[in-house]
Amino acid sequence: MVTEVTERAWRALRSVMDPEIPVLSVVDLGVVRYVRSAAGGLRVGITPTYSGCPATEVIQRSIQEALAREELGDVTVETVLSPPWTSEWLSEEGRRKLETFGIAAPTARSASNVACPRCGSHDVERVSEFGSTPCKAHYRCGDCLEPFDVFKCI
Amino acid sequence: MRQFLLDAWQLELYEALAGSADARLAEIAAKAVKETRYHLRFSAGWLVRLGDGTAASHARVQQGLEALWRFTDELLTPDALDEEMAAAGIGPSLTALRSRWEERVGAVLAEATLQRPAAARYPWQGKRGVHSEHLGHMLGEMQHLQRTFPGATW
Numbered sequence: 001m002v003t004e005v006t007e008r009a010w011r012a013l014r015s016v017m018d019p020e021i022p023v024l025s026v027v028d029l030g031v032v033r034y035v036r037s038a039a040g041g042l043r044v045g046i047t048p049t050y051s052g053c054p055a056t057e058v059i060q061r062s063i064q065e066a067l068a069r070e071e072l073g074d075v076t077v078e079t080v081l082s083p084p085w086t087s088e089w090l091s092e093e094g095r096r097k098l099e100t101f102g103i104a105a106p107t108a109r110s111a112s113n114v115a116c117p118r119c120g121s122h123d124v125e126r127v128s129e130f131g132s133t134p135c136k137a138h139y140r141c142g143d144c145l146e147p148f149d150v151f152k153c154i
Numbered sequence: 155m156r157q158f159l160l161d162a163w164q165l166e167l168y169e170a171l172a173g174s175a176d177a178r179l180a181e182i183a184a185k186a187v188k189e190t191r192y193h194l195r196f197s198a199g200w201l202v203r204l205g206d207g208t209a210a211s212h213a214r215v216q217q218g219l220e221a222l223w224r225f226t227d228e229l230l231t232p233d234a235l236d237e238e239m240a241a242a243g244i245g246p247s248l249t250a251l252r253s254r255w256e257e258r259v260g261a262v263l264a265e266a267t268l269q270r271p272a273a274a275r276y277p278w279q280g281k282r283g284v285h286s287e288h289l290g291h292m293l294g295e296m297q298h299l300q301r302t303f304p305g306a307t308w
Contacts, residue, residue: 051189081178084185129196154188 005072009035009042012066019062020055020133023097026063030089033080041074042067047085050135050154087153098151103136106153114150116141155218158197162259163229163251165190170246179244198262205266216268224274230255233281 013032018024026032026046033045046063048056060077067075087106090098095105099117107113114124116139123142131138136149168190171183204211232240232248239245263270279285299306 048185051186081181081185084181084188086188129192129199152192154192 005042006035006037008070009044009067009072009075012070012072013044013063016059016062016066018055019058020135021098021101021103023101024090024094026059028091028094028097030085030091030094031059032063041076042072044075044077045080046077047080049085050152053133053135087151090151102148104139104148104150106151114139116144116146117148118146119144155201155215156222158194158201158262159222159226159259160229161190161194161197162262163226163255165194166251166255166258167246170251174245175243201262201268202266205263205268212267215266219263219268220271223271224276225278227273227276228278228280235281 010027010032013035014025014027016026018026018029029049031046031049033047034043036043036045044063044067046060064075064077067077090106098105102117104114104117113122115122116124119141121141121143124139125142126137127140127147128138130136131149135152137152138147139150140147165187168183168187171179172187174180174183201215204215206212230248230252236245236248240247260270
């Protein structure tokens, strides 16, 4: 019973998409830290991604709405600040979806192995540290010449 | 230039606050430090590009540096409250912060071929709540909406 409720909550959370990157769910993003069944009802821990991200509030509201629709009883959504969110929490599936969407996934601690999400080339050049949103940088591919965004590594 | 001077200060500030005795402050600082590092990379990159760019761009950023340098003293000079907070392990030691900030800023200014201005005396009193006439205009601007439509929300 307990596992069923948390399982349903996870399923509902997988349907909550980032409004800016609609292919990524909050689970793909690593925003959901835990779903726990407790005495007072379900407790869901979420963590903000980039500070000042305008989507944060929308995401929180969508999470609450999605959980309410599932009718899981009392649900408390808690904000967890520590440890701070890192782009390494992006799931493998999330990274794949991001690349398919045309945004290069964050690279581990190094900007040198950014690859063009379109043709895979490493002959890329950074145009600006800030791209279409503050959480992305803007790049250009030297091979296929297409511009693209890179999800920032923090 | 202003962005760079402040980014360099904020990075030192958040790095110090990440070890604060106040758990909440430490959590927020640990999150902020990663993003501030990115902001500093952005503003320092521009400073080097402009300072070490053309004669015209160099002259402009040097002028900006000279106009703003006197305001940095207030960020780095502790008052009684700063000292009390540092002694309690909550706030950073601004004296230690100053030397790290000067080292960091000095390195970027050198790379940007800019001349560090001489220490300028500026009778700041902002920390004591005494502000210049500019604050009145800023508050007037920022409070305009609430004064015109009391209690407005959107």
